[in-house]
């Protein structure tokens with residue numbers, strides 16, 4: 001398990017009109033912690049996630065994962081986007097083992113792990129299905145199973161349930177809670193949705209825009225294991241009111 005240590009990180013996208021997307025970000029995510037990045041559109045949530053993933057480089061500051069500077073993408077940092085980018089011509093099993101197989105890892109090891117991850121994501125009966133035969137929620141499950149099979153130390157999720165209908169979204173949140181409860185991977189989860197952030201995270205970082213900054217850090221004082229029932233509870237509502245107020249300022 002890896003921690004993430006970010007100090008004075010900034011990002012300006014170059015161009016005719018440069019965009020100062022992130023300014024002086026300080027953030028420490030402990031190994032095994034579940035962190036949500038919450039904020040309005042354009043505040044730099046995806047930029048920050050993409051920098052941790054190694055897709056974008058920093059304009060200043062430092063970014064360490066497991067004590068090492070991030071210079072490029074790597075299998076120890078698995079990314080799940082809003083749409084799982086599955087290979088349409090490969091079935092679920094082939095999609096899930098594609099990464100470790102291509103990397104030349106020992107077959108016995110990744111096949112067992114793939115089986116386990118398909119089991120905990122509820123996909124064991126669908127290993128032969130092609131992506132086109134699956135619902136959006138199931139395709140996202142494949143995306144999650146694939147990253148977990150890689151054995152990533154850090155899971156980076158950019159609005160992974162943003163394109164799903166409300167009911168499927170709740171099911172997926174429950175699934176992620178139970179998967180995380182088992183594996184305790186370090187997670188950075190980007191969302192617009194306050195309910196989702198409270199339900200899932202240990203700590204919420206609210207970001208503000210232009211340039212993107214961490215406006216406030218909010219620990220979530222709700223015990224685990226968590227279930228969807230807590231969405232209607234008093235502690236939840238109080239915290240939600242508090243976050244809404246902070247976001248308005």
Ligand SMILES: Nc1ncnc2c1ncn2[C@@H]1O[C@H](COP(=O)(O)OP(=O)(O)OP(=O)(O)O)[C@@H](O)[C@H]1O
Nearest residue numbers: 013019021039040041042043044045046047048192
């Ligand atoms: N490749 C890029 N080139 C130039 N500007 C960019 C690029 N990517 C993002 N931006 C700009 O950087 C700022 C932050 O964008 P980013 O996508 O990180 O925000 P976000 O909080 O994830 O937004 P959303 O919630 O809408 O996805 C925005 O002003 C955006 O237009």
